[in-house]
Amino acid sequence: MITVVGIGADGWDGLPPAARRELASCQVLMGSSRQLDLVPGEFERVAWPSPLLPNLPDLLARHADRRIGVLASGDPGFHGIGTTLVRLLGADRVRVLPHPSSASLACARLGWALDEVTVVSLVGKPAALLVPHLHPGRRVLVLGGSPAEVAALAPDARITVLEQLGGPRERVHADLAAADPLHVLALECGRDGASTTPGRPDDAYEHDGQLTKREVRAVTLALLAPRPGELLWDVGAGAGSVAVEWCRTHPACRAVAVEKSPERAARVGRNATALGVPGIRVVVGESPAALDLEPPDAVFIGGGLTAPGVVERCWAALRPGGRLVANAVTLESEAVLTGWHARLGGELTRVEVSRAAPIGGFTGWRPQKPVTLWAVTRPWTGPESGTRPGAESGTQPGTGPGTRSVTEEEQ
Numbered sequence: 001m002i003t004v005v006g007i008g009a010d011g012w013d014g015l016p017p018a019a020r021r022e023l024a025s026c027q028v029l030m031g032s033s034r035q036l037d038l039v040p041g042e043f044e045r046v047a048w049p050s051p052l053l054p055n056l057p058d059l060l061a062r063h064a065d066r067r068i069g070v071l072a073s074g075d076p077g078f079h080g081i082g083t084t085l086v087r088l089l090g091a092d093r094v095r096v097l098p099h100p101s102s103a104s105l106a107c108a109r110l111g112w113a114l115d116e117v118t119v120v121s122l123v124g125k126p127a128a129l130l131v132p133h134l135h136p137g138r139r140v141l142v143l144g145g146s147p148a149e150v151a152a153l154a155p156d157a158r159i160t161v162l163e164q165l166g167g168p169r170e171r172v173h174a175d176l177a178a179a180d181p182l183h184v185l186a187l188e189c190g191r192d193g194a195s196t197t198p199g200r201p202d203d204a205y206e207h208d209g210q211l212t213k214r215e216v217r218a219v220t221l222a223l224l225a226p227r228p229g230e231l232l233w234d235v236g237a238g239a240g241s242v243a244v245e246w247c248r249t250h251p252a253c254r255a256v257a258v259e260k261s262p263e264r265a266a267r268v269g270r271n272a273t274a275l276g277v278p279g280i281r282v283v284v285g286e287s288p289a290a291l292d293l294e295p296p297d298a299v300f301i302g303g304g305l306t307a308p309g310v311v312e313r314c315w316a317a318l319r320p321g322g323r324l325v326a327n328a329v330t331l332e333s334e335a336v337l338t339g340w341h342a343r344l345g346g347e348l349t350r351v352e353v354s355r356a357a358p359i360g361g362f363t364g365w366r367p368q369k370p371v372t373l374w375a376v377t378r379p380w381t382g383p384e385s386g387t388r389p390g391a392e393s394g395t396q397p398g399t400g401p402g403t404r405s406v407t408e409e410e411q
């Protein structure tokens, strides 16, 4: 059992008696050098190695026969080492004694309701991650992150620096240039901040015309039905708008954008960063060869439908319960979709959008190219089989060769 004790900027003085007793009974104490200096006692002190994560399992194994204590800042289960240890060892081998988190302290100082703020950690992460959380009038707490970068992303927000919270050097001020490295930034957003509902205007993206247009994109995302934590393959990503909007629906959503043109792939990366989802993985390559990737919860095929093996590969890789959506604008790609629809079922939909535009001094409808959408869901295993993954029993209407290979791979 490892005991993780949260400690604040007030050090030993701020620890309750129970936490002090726990620490006193440890044989080895791990933490940052700064934290280890805060605690008196006879135990062996081990400062975190750098980099921490790859070295952690070995470090713990070396001291496995001893009573290990770990120091963490604030609440160890809040963007902290406590979470990492539980992930590594399991909840039954880690005991956590929390201290107030920096977010709790910041809210206490500002009179904000902790349950009404959004907390974004930029510790070791790109600042662009903040973008999807900026909404008119909302309150956001940012952990870590450069004040200058945050201010550039949220130019109309009122920003307060809360530094060294809970310690003798605590300060609350608005001088971004003078922020102590140990700070939380409190943002009161202005009027900027785009909705995260799919269907952003087309001009929100840098593109060369290879873009799933706004109205069709909104329908496509509704069919893809993103849920927190799910992974999307955006195959033939073009400008990457579907992957971007998938990821913007929830911070835990992930996407891989696969694009054969290096120029377009670079554009996907720029769109992802500009719209606040820089974690999208961009794979430059031709499908299906480029699709040797982690199995997805959803696949969007926006390009490459007529290339042999693309639909087979996507359908075969899809997790049970996963959704596949493919859009076609040419007769050839539509023929591919009708063939697959006949084999696997699902829904075929045709979307025809007209946008009003000037005609001379008047206004008329300008039709866009009709788009055929095929959406199909990979069934969950039936309850009688008792297995989670996998693949249907083969009794699915129209089961095709692609499906059979999935059954073999996943069992």
Ligand SMILES: C[S@@+](CC[C@H](N)C(=O)[O-])C[C@H]1O[C@@H](n2cnc3c(N)ncnc32)[C@H](O)[C@@H]1O
Residues within 6 Å of the ligand: 008, 009, 072, 073, 074, 075, 076, 077, 078, 079, 080, 100, 101, 102, 103, 123, 142, 143, 144, 145, 162, 163, 164, 165, 166, 167, 182, 183, 184
């Ligand atoms: C990896 S997170 C750990 C958060 C910690 N577990 C907690 O409960 O607050 C580190 C970030 O928390 C914030 N932080 C932690 N302690 C703080 C303090 N005493 N004053 C201000 N910010 C603090 C800083 O933004 C720092 O970059």
